[in-house]
Structure formats: C-alpha cells, structure tokens
Amino acid sequence: MDYPAVVASITKIDRRFIYLLVGLAVAIPLLLAHQAEVEPTEESMAFHAGVSTLGEGDVVLLSTDYHAGSASELNPMVRAFATDVFRRGARLVVLSLNAQGTGLVEAEINKIAAEYDRTYGVDWVFLGFRPSTPAVILALSASPHSLFPQDFRGNELAELPLTAHLNGYRDFSLICVISSGATAQDWVIYGHGRFQCPMVAGLSGGIGPAFQSFVDTHQIAGVLVGLRGAAEYEQMLELPGEALRALFAQSLTHMLFVALIVIGNISLLATRWIENAMR
Amino acid sequence: MSTDPSILIPAVVTLAVFSILYRENPVFRAVERLGVGLAAGYAFILIVRTGLIPRLSKALGAPFDPSSVLLLLPLAAGIGLVMSAVGHRTQLARFAVAGAAAIGAGLALPLLMQALVLSQMKASMVPMGLSSVVGFNALVIAICVLTTMAYFSFTREPTGIRALFAISGLYTLMIAFGATFASLAMSRITLLIGRFLFLLRDVFHLVQ
CATH class of the missing domain: 1.10.287 (Helix Hairpins)
Incomplete structure (x- = not known):
C-alpha cells in the first residue's frame, strides 16, 4: 500500500x-x-434556585435580548423560564433590547400563558423594544411608564392591572436576562451595579464563558449557557423540550x-x- | 410535507442558505441580502412605529404639554446625526455626538469601574493555597493574571525567567480563547440543529 x-x-x-x-x-x-439526560452544573442549579425564590404574585422582569440567529438555543430557555414563572404563580413583564427579539418572544410566551390559563395584562405584559440598552436600563429604574407609555400591542400601560402601579426595579422580585450579546453585561453594569437588582441570566454559548466571572462575584445569581444550559433547566423542571431533545x-x-x-x-x-x- | 406558506417560505430560504455549503451561488447571495434587509427594515419600522411616532405626537399634538418640548431636543440631535451621515455636516451633529459621549462616559465610568474592576478584584482577594478548591483556584487565577501581564510587557526583550513567564501567559491566552471558540462552535451547531429540527419536524413531518 x-x-x-x-x-x-x-x-x-x-x-x-x-x-x-x-x-x-x-x-x-x-x-x-x-432524549438525553444531563447532570446540572452549579451555575444552572443556581439559576433554578434564583427562580425558586419567587412566590405567588411576585413580578419578574424578563429581558429577551437576542436575534433570530440565536433563537435555537435561547428560545428553549425563554419557554422553560416562562413556564417556571407561571407554575409558581408569579407574573411576567417582558421586554426586548433587540428589535428581532420582539418577533421571536411574544408568540412563545403567549402560547405558554394560554397553556397555564394566564391573562394578558394581569399575569403578563409584553412591553416591546426600545433602542440603546444602557439608557433603557437606567430609565426603567424610575418607572416603565415614561419609557413605554404603551405596550407592544398598543395598550396604555397605566390601564393594565399588572403595570399600572409598577415603579421601577423595587417592584421586581427578579430580573432574568436572556441574551446573545453585550446587553447581558450592560444589565450587570447598569442594572445590578447601580440598583443591586437580583439577576439571573441565560446566555448563548458564544458569550457564556465571559460571564463566569460575574457568577463567581455573585453579580449574577445563576446562569444558563447555551443549549446545554437550557437542557439542564428543562430537566430540573421535569419539562422535557427541544433542548433535551437536541x-x-x-x-x-x-x-x-x-x-x-x-x-x-x-x-x-x-x-x-x-x-x-x-x- | 407541510403546505403552509409560513412554513414553506422559511424552508426554501433555509435550503437556499445551505446551498453555500456546496458552492457560492446567486440564490445564496439573494437570500443573504434578503435576511440583512429584512432585519434592518424590521428594526427601522419598529423604532419609528413604537418609539418615534408616539413620542412625536405627544410633543407636537394637542393639548400642548410644555414638558413635551424637551423631546424635541433628541429629535433635533437625531436629525443632525442623520444629516451628517448623508454628507451634510452640521454643528448640531457635533453637539449630538459630544452630548452622547459625555453623558455616556459620565454614566459609564464609575459603574464600569465598580462592576468590571472593583467587584472582580474583591472576589479575587481570597487566601491562596493548595488546601482548598477556592484557594487553589485563587492561586491559578493569580498565576494566569501575572503571566498574561508578562506576555504584554514590551518594555524589555523577555529573556530567562521573564521569557518563561511570557510564554506561560501566551498559553493562558490560548486556553481562554480556545474555551471561548469551542463554546462558540457549540453555539453554531445548535443553530444547525434548530434548522434541521424545523425541516424534519415542521416541513417534512418526519419526527414529532
């Protein structure tokens, strides 16, 4: 040969x-x-523990800052997180700091809300998109009403039961950032850094390693990274979905x-x- | 196979994008431009419809609200920036850029120091040693930081022990970049899985 x-x-x-x-x-x-089985990492368990602190009626801010290119790994996280929140009887205020996020997220959460019999405006609201991440994060500290007079569907925020009396971060029990870019770091710097908001994050695989240091310093309570993070969260919730399958x-x-x-x-x-x- | 146009159109576009794997072709180039154009157009319409128009109608519409006049300032700054972008340089654009830079720097610097430097330094200040995992990690972090700094020290040519430090710093960087690159590759495979799942499940109904 x-x-x-x-x-x-x-x-x-x-x-x-x-x-x-x-x-x-x-x-x-x-x-x-x-269907794969995974051993949850400490970071994913910390994410789950952060959400476990929520009780009936608590309000959670979910920032979905990703584009279509990251939907495959971040959509399962959004679905699992929304399910977890609704199962606990907590309420959800959703916004997006990426324009494409608006088209990806609303339909997903609408489907889960219908499954758990949650009413729009009472149990969850979708604020929509605003440009300039640091400005949005800082402006939300005062009141979401100045930045989002209306929600994404055109309803007046002051007239919706969930958002009528929201006055900044002190009314949110938890902030969850699902991000594929630099916005997660902006949330750490401007959200946690200035207002000490309790935060968990779901990140795409590409940026996950860079955020390990924020978990070590407890600036982020827990983090899910990429498809594996989403699969671990699905397994902890006993909610087998797309991530475990993939x-x-x-x-x-x-x-x-x-x-x-x-x-x-x-x-x-x-x-x-x-x-x-x-x- | 699905006959729903909302499934078939993305399926055709997905296959057109995959065609680049065989070779460069005009169909791929067309859908590539379509994707970029759609993303930009969608963002533009969203900003105008949900941001600009409601705020402008508040500032200019009746009944007159004096506090709304302040909203005209960012509008003027925005017009200045657009004029500058299309080749008409104005003082307004300079003020807009200077204002944005100054406000940004003023807000960001103390918070950046707090979040990215002081918090990290504080968390790193733990007793180093081999008797516990935390202590061992702290030792590894300290060594990695020092060796990486040695690699970027260009004052004198590294020789002897300094060269050893610099090469160790290079390996530290390579390990860090390798971990990030591997994670990015994992992320990209997830996108491929997402598209395959869409084709197999939603388009061809081969899996549930």
Whole structure:
C-alpha cells in the first residue's frame, strides 16, 4: 500500500464530505428522537434556585435580548423560564433590547400563558423594544411608564392591572436576562451595579464563558449557557423540550469534531514525518 | 410535507442558505441580502412605529404639554446625526455626538469601574493555597493574571525567567480563547440543529 499517498489524501478531504458527515451527525439523532439526560452544573442549579425564590404574585422582569440567529438555543430557555414563572404563580413583564427579539418572544410566551390559563395584562405584559440598552436600563429604574407609555400591542400601560402601579426595579422580585450579546453585561453594569437588582441570566454559548466571572462575584445569581444550559433547566423542571431533545445531536456532532481534529492532526504529523524520512 | 406558506417560505430560504455549503451561488447571495434587509427594515419600522411616532405626537399634538418640548431636543440631535451621515455636516451633529459621549462616559465610568474592576478584584482577594478548591483556584487565577501581564510587557526583550513567564501567559491566552471558540462552535451547531429540527419536524413531518 502506498502509505504516503493515503496519509496525504486524508489531509485533502473535500470539505463538502465533512459537511455531509456533520449533517448526518445532526439528522440521525433527531430522527431517532433520543432524549438525553444531563447532570446540572452549579451555575444552572443556581439559576433554578434564583427562580425558586419567587412566590405567588411576585413580578419578574424578563429581558429577551437576542436575534433570530440565536433563537435555537435561547428560545428553549425563554419557554422553560416562562413556564417556571407561571407554575409558581408569579407574573411576567417582558421586554426586548433587540428589535428581532420582539418577533421571536411574544408568540412563545403567549402560547405558554394560554397553556397555564394566564391573562394578558394581569399575569403578563409584553412591553416591546426600545433602542440603546444602557439608557433603557437606567430609565426603567424610575418607572416603565415614561419609557413605554404603551405596550407592544398598543395598550396604555397605566390601564393594565399588572403595570399600572409598577415603579421601577423595587417592584421586581427578579430580573432574568436572556441574551446573545453585550446587553447581558450592560444589565450587570447598569442594572445590578447601580440598583443591586437580583439577576439571573441565560446566555448563548458564544458569550457564556465571559460571564463566569460575574457568577463567581455573585453579580449574577445563576446562569444558563447555551443549549446545554437550557437542557439542564428543562430537566430540573421535569419539562422535557427541544433542548433535551437536541442535546444528543449536539454531543454526537462534538464527538465528530474531536475525531476530525485528531485525524487531521495525526495525518498532518504523519505527512511531515514521511516527508522528512524520504529526504 | 407541510403546505403552509409560513412554513414553506422559511424552508426554501433555509435550503437556499445551505446551498453555500456546496458552492457560492446567486440564490445564496439573494437570500443573504434578503435576511440583512429584512432585519434592518424590521428594526427601522419598529423604532419609528413604537418609539418615534408616539413620542412625536405627544410633543407636537394637542393639548400642548410644555414638558413635551424637551423631546424635541433628541429629535433635533437625531436629525443632525442623520444629516451628517448623508454628507451634510452640521454643528448640531457635533453637539449630538459630544452630548452622547459625555453623558455616556459620565454614566459609564464609575459603574464600569465598580462592576468590571472593583467587584472582580474583591472576589479575587481570597487566601491562596493548595488546601482548598477556592484557594487553589485563587492561586491559578493569580498565576494566569501575572503571566498574561508578562506576555504584554514590551518594555524589555523577555529573556530567562521573564521569557518563561511570557510564554506561560501566551498559553493562558490560548486556553481562554480556545474555551471561548469551542463554546462558540457549540453555539453554531445548535443553530444547525434548530434548522434541521424545523425541516424534519415542521416541513417534512418526519419526527414529532
């Protein structure tokens, strides 16, 4: 066998073949509908513990600051969080600091509210979107009415039972930020930093590691990171959903990535070794 | 297979985006521009409909409210910035930028120091040692901070022990970047799973 040619051919595999492998690694577990089981991390358990402090009638502010590109990993978090809040009898004020978030979130929460027989305006309200994150966070400390005279559906905030008497952060028992970008850090700096609001966060995988330091300093009580964080939360709530279902596909794809990296490196080193030996 | 247009249109767009995996093509370029344009257009309409128009109607509409006149100031600043963006530089734009920068800096600096520097320093000040996990973590953090700072110290050419420190700092950075990159890759795979789930479940009804 011509070993040098075989080794060299491995380093020159068509990238489309790798895309095909990744596609199969994603599609096959989804078709098998295998439900993964996960061991919750300390950060996810702290997130759950933060929500567990809520009682009947408490008001929670949920800021959904993400775009369509992060919906796959953050929508399951929003669904699980809204379910958790409604199960505890707490009430939800939702806003979005990303314009696309408005289109992604309202329908999801509306569906869950209907499932738990929650009434719009009494048990939950969707404020909508405002630009400039720090300005919005600071302005909300006084009263949401100045910044959002009307909700996203055009109702006067002063006329809705849930929001009529809201006066800034002191009326919120918890703030939850579900974010795919820098807004989560803005909430830490301007929300927690200035007003000491109790905060939990759900973050996309790309920004998750950067927020570990805020958990260590207790600036954020608990954090869910990426699809795995969402899956852990679903498992803690005994609410199997999209995240738990997708986790097996993600694990298999990761294993494929590791295998490809190992094969690629071995073949590269082997090519160099053969080249040196033949000189 | 679904016949609902609200499912079929995103399905066709998803497949058009996936076509880039085979090779560059005009269909991909068209949906790429469609995506960017839709996102920008949606944000623009949202800001105008829910922010600008209700506030303008409050400032300019009857009955006259003197406190609403203040809302005309940010409107004027905004017009100045737009004029500047289209090539007509005005003093108004300078005032708008200066005002935004000054207010931003004034608000941000003390809070940034508190949230990103002082809180982190306070949390790092724990006894270091090998007898507990917290102490060991503190030791690792201290070593990583010092070695990374050594890597970015350009006053003199690093030699001997300083070179060892600098190289250790480089490895610290690589580990940190590697963790972030791996997490980002995980995030991107989740997006792919989301699209596959949409195609298999909502479009082709192959899974429940």
